[in-house]
Amino acid sequence: MENNKDILDGMQLNSQLSLEEIPDLDLYMDQVIQLFENKFGILKRDENEKVLTKTMINNYAKGKLFFPIENKKYSKVHMMLIAMIYQMKGALSINDVKVTLDPLNTMITEEGFDLTDLYKRYVQMADESMGQLKDEMSLLSEEVTKHIVALDSEKSDYLTQLLLVASFVNMSNYYRRAAERIVDNIAKENI
Structure with a gap:
């Protein structure tokens, strides 16, 4: 059975598209797809899965x-937004992603909002969340181990994994x- 460190290392959780990895020049769709495939391809569970199409x-x-x-052509700002969409769509519906990003898109197009600083903070917080996950996994694993030891079963490895x-x-x-509740609040505030 893999330990927590092996699981975390295999998940490649630090895979965020940093600003430095996004070209300063506009890209055609095929180039955007290649950029995302190169960055997030390691996260695929199998070869048939597509990162972005x-x-x-x-x-x-x-x-x-x-x-x-x-x-x-897609600008650097588009690629930052697509990177955020890529991460959000793993947990939220596309409609929830739209509701979440609508005000941001308006700020960018109508108010000249510079997404760069917010995106840097987004990537930084993702890195910090990884550290929190490591801590939570360690604590949870200890708790699970206590429960499984109490069962005294021959199948303890499987039961631990379960x-x-x-x-x-x-x-x-x-x-x-929790994220969906926040999305609902965003929707109410932007009606």
Whole structure:
């Protein structure tokens, strides 16, 4: 059975698209897809999974998850928004992502908001969250081990994994529900 460190190392949690990795020049769709594939390809569970496709990007554009592109090229700001969409869509519905990003898109297009500083903080907080996850996994693993030892079973490795999966899913659901409540507040405030 893998230990927590092995699991975390294998998850490549520090995979955020940093500002330094986003080119300062505008990119065509195929170049955007390649950038994301190069950065997030290590997160795929299998080779058939796609990080980002033309269809996905077109659906994000049609759904107005980001402001319109110019001359078939995506700016650095578009790529920051697509990176945020990529992360959010793992836990939220596309509609919730849209509701969350609508005010930001308006700020960018109508108020000239510079996304750069916010995006830096977003990446920084993602890194900090990874540290928190490591701490939480360690504590949760200790708790699960106590419960499994009390069972005194020949299948303790499997039962440990089962309880860890169930606990991680529960935590994920709690975080997702908290995020959805915030999205609902954003929706109410921006009606």
